[in-house]
Amino acid sequence: MKSICLIGFMGSGKTTIGEAVAKKLDLTFLDTDSEIEKWREFDIPTIFETEGEGRFREYETQVLKKLPFQSAVIATGGGIIEKEENRKWLSEHFFVVYLQTSFDVIQQRLDGDEGRPLWNQELEKKEKLYKERKPKYIECADFILNIRKQSVSEVVDQIVSGIKQI
Numbered sequence: 639m640k641s642i643c644l645i646g647f648m649g650s651g652k653t654t655i656g657e658a659v660a661k662k663l664d665l666t667f668l669d670t671d672s673e674i675e676k677w678r679e680f681d682i683p684t685i686f687e688t689e690g691e692g693r694f695r696e697y698e699t700q701v702l703k704k705l706p707f708q709s710a711v712i713a714t715g716g717g718i719i720e721k722e723e724n725r726k727w728l729s730e731h732f733f734v735v736y737l738q739t740s741f742d743v744i745q746q747r748l749d750g751d752e753g754r755p756l757w758n759q760e761l762e763k764k765e766k767l768y769k770e771r772k773p774k775y776i777e778c779a780d781f782i783l784n785i786r787k788q789s790v791s792e793v794v795d796q797i798v799s800g801i802k803q804i
C-alpha cells in the first residue's frame with residue numbers, strides 16, 4: 639500500500655498519531671524532523687539558529703524525496719507544505735492525511751514548549767502562519783480529519799477506517 643503522510647500545523651499530533659497508526663497497521667514509522675536530526679547530527683532548534691530556516695527547508699525537501707512510497711507511516715514537519723515542489727511531491731506519491739486542529743487547541747498543547755523555533759514567536763505571527771498554511775495543507779490532502787476533542791486512539795481509528803475505504 640501507498641505510504642501514509644501526515645501533515646498539519648505544529649502540535650496537531652502528527653508524531654503521536656503517526657506512531658500509533660504505524661503500530662496498529664504494522665508499518666514502518668518515519669518522522670522527517672527526526673530524519674533531518676539524524677542526518678545533520680544537530681537538533682532542529684540548533685539548525686535554525688546556526689544555519690537558518692532556508693537551509694533547514696532544503697534539508698527537509700531532500701529528506702522528503704528519499705521517503706519510501708510504500709508501506710510506511712510518515713510524520714512530516716509542520717512547514718513541509720511551504721514549498722510548492724513539496725506539495726506536488728506529497729500529492730503525487732503518498733496518501734496524504736491532514737490533521738486539521740484549531741489554533742486554540744494547538745496553543746493549549748504547545749503552551750511552554752520551547753523545542754519548536756517557529757512556535758517561539760509572538761502570538762500574532764503564529765496566528766498568521768496558521769492562517770497562511772491552512773490552504774496549503776488542504777491543497778495536497780487526500781483526507782482531511784477535523785480534530786476537536788477526539789483522543790489519540792479515536793483519531794487513529796478514523797485514519798485506519800479512512801484507509802480501508804480507498
Ligand SMILES: Nc1ncnc2c1ncn2[C@@H]1O[C@H](COP(=O)(O)OP(=O)(O)OP(=O)(O)O)[C@@H](O)[C@H]1O
Pocket residue numbers: 646647648649650651652653654655671713714715716747754785788789790793
Ligand atoms: N488527539 C490528541 N488529543 C490530545 N493530545 C494530543 C492529541 N494528539 C497529540 N496530542 C498531544 O499534542 C502534543 C503535540 O503532539 P505531536 O508532537 O505529536 O505533534 P506534531 O504535529 O508532531 O508536532 P510538530 O510538527 O511540531 O513536531 C503532544 O503532547 C501530544 O501528546
Ligand SMILES: O=C(O)C1=C[C@@H](O)[C@@H](O)[C@H](O)C1
Pocket residue numbers: 647648671682714715716717718753754755756
Ligand atoms: O512548522 C514548522 O515550520 C516546523 C515544524 C516542526 O515540525 C519542525 O519541522 C520545525 O520546527 C519547523
